[in-house]
Amino acid sequence: MRIRRCITLLSTLGAALAVTVPAAASTASAPSDDRRHGLGHAGSTLRAHEGGAAPGTVPQPRGGVAGMDVSSHQGNVNWPAAWRAGARFAIVKATEGTSYRNPRYGQQYNGSYNAGMIRGAYHFAIPSSSSGAAQADYFVDNGGGWKADGRTLPPALDIEYNPYGSICYGLSRAAMAAWIDDFSRTVHARTGRHPMIYTSTNWWKQCVGDNASFGMKHPLWIARYSSAPGPLPAGWAAHTIWQYDDAGRFPGDQNVFNGSAAQLRKLATG
Structure with missing residues (x-):
């Protein structure tokens, strides 16, 4: 039995x-959307959607201040070498969504500062996964701060083509603008600065439309892999930083600040 x-x-x-x-x-x-986070970085989807000059072929723009942006994809960066090559500022990916933190953030954010650069941090937005306020809080809590030391750029929002799904994250233009505003208001309340906005003109037109309300308060970090930044999104008369290539003499993406070294320090001071 x-x-x-x-x-x-x-x-x-x-x-x-x-x-x-x-x-x-x-x-x-x-895996869920959150578990896949970490793939996005400034410009990660730009070339696939907009093309551009071959990587590493856009000449260094004349004038301005040379800089770079990096994420975990660059690993531990040799910051003294980047300084010797001419980079004077660096913007580092800190977070994405509300579940991803750059594991190389400390080495990159502090390393660039210790090498003498003006540094800043950016957040890769996933508007389909949580509110703008929730992602802004996550960003600020995990490195997206600012201090008026003349060496720290305003926090930056990377809002571009979706690496995980529909281009505009399933949001209408009005809903996307509201999401960006929610993020911005929260960052401003917590840091005293409105975030810089990283985007491309084509993505902005498609997903935000002709909304011109962000141009007065938000410095524009425009992305275009060409010999000129081209037309800008509605609301901006000029760009502040231009990401002009995704390969070149610096690790990561190649950038130029649209002004003098003194003006760059002023932006960092607030």
Whole structure:
């Protein structure tokens, strides 16, 4: 009798395992949106959607102040070498969504500062996953701060093509503008600065439209891999920083500040 009960129990357990194991494997093969975060960085989707000059071929723009932006994809950066090559500012990815923090952030953010650069931090937005306020809080809590030391740029919002799905994250133009405003208001309340906005003109037209309300308070970090920044999004008469290539003499992306070194320090001072 006991042997029969054991056989029956084992048969029942085997049947249960046969049902549940495939279900667990199926879940593991389709990670949630949050678990996939970390792929995005400034310009990560730009070339696929807009093309541009071949990587590393856009000449260093004349004038301005040369700089760079990096993420975990660059690993530990040799900051003294980047300084010797001419980089005078660096913008470092800090966070994405509300679940990803750059594991190289400390080495990159502090390393650039220690090398003598003006540094800043940016957040890669995932508007489909949580509110602008929630992502702004996550950003500020994990490195997206600012201090009036003349060496720290305003926090930056990277808002561009979605690396995980629909281009505009499933939001209408009005909803996207509201999301950006929610993020901006929260960053301003916590740091005293309105964030810089990183975007491309084509993405902005498609996903935000002709909304010109952000130009007065938000410095524009424009992305275009060409010999000129081209037309700007509605609301901006000039750009502050131009990401002109995704490869070149500095690690990461190549940037130029649209002004003098003194004006760059003024932007950092606030």
